[in-house]
Amino acid sequence: MNKNATDVANVIARHKADILKEWIQRQKESASSLSGIMSSEDALEQSSQFLDLFSAALNEDPSAENDTVWGEVRTMLESVSRSRALQGFSPSETATFVFSLKQPLFQRLRQESKSADTLADAVWAMTTLLDSLGLYTAEVFLRSREQVILQQQQELLDLSTPVVELYRGVLALPLIGTLDSERTHSVMENLLEGIVHHEAAIAIIDITGVPTVDTLVAQHLIKTIAAARLMGAECIISGIRPQIAQTIVHLGVDLGDVTTKASLAEALKLALAKVGRGIAPLKTGTGLS
């Protein structure tokens, strides 16, 4: 077993250039997208580095159990796997990086081995080894994907809630998504700061993009409106869909003296009227100043 591994390492050392060339050819064939996304230099560099580390580790400890020896190989595979996950490779395309080494390697082993027995032993040992390494890349791949997902979740949570000025003194706050306590706090802060910054008299809170309005969301809205009122700004809630309206009524939530409108357009019209402005069609024929 031990001798086998050293033999394999010697075979790799002797035929490194050939194995490398065929291996990369295999990689390109099995993953058609690879040639597009990844440069050949990257593939060559990664493959060459892997072969070096792999044969070095084989010389030391063929059972692949020694962590210090195989740790380097694993670390290298981790970085390959991670970079491929980010580049959009599929898990099988990533694992193929390792699996596709089998054919060129086994071919050289067949040429070099003296008896069928030693060949069978070597092939079996290498197959087990490469399988476990290939599976390892798939595992790391999935882990990196999970990290990407977690990061995206965080980004979604952090989605800023922009306060936009529609007209002098008229702000709009388009709310989208679930209003959990954390997001509501930032919404409230953004709105109150916006009111100060823009010296706004009217703020339109549009809830078209809020899927569920339950008592907590309603309470947050009412508190936000009360705070804005304390600062001298009036709030209009717009984008109340029919099903949301019925649900609010059944819940028994009293929106009381809060002005509400079905659409943002209606709310804007009302807000403009309140600041003494209106929207009128352009008179044709008058020169623009």
Place this chain on the structure above:
Amino acid sequence: MNTTTKTTRSESVLIRNQEDLQRVRALVRQWAQPPLSFSTVEQTKLVTAASELARNTLIYGLGGTFLIEDVTDALARRGLRLSFRDEGPGIPDIAKAMQDGYTTGGGMGLGLSGAKRLVSEFSIDSAPGKGTLVCITQWTRRL
């Protein structure tokens, strides 16, 4: 609760944090889609009721489990039954808890009573030290 109903499929979710509330809402919304013929209003009502009750389970029951079931009654009417179970401190006075505006937390006091008004059937079982079980069912109108 109702022995004449038949459950065709079910799924449960552990309620332990804010994210789980979102999962409960998403699950109910997903299950209320066709082939179950809920109108948009009924869907929204059920999701909102689920949101209220799941939050109660989290805040007052200190976490618990949520179960959603696709049920059919003796008249072949289909609906969704949602159960919220916790092992929390329980409710000493259920009648009081069901009153509009009564709350022991900082909410509006409309969660339980509001949820009851949003669905077809509502039942609550609770005792101090024994936890709480709330079951609601929304039946589809059309077959």
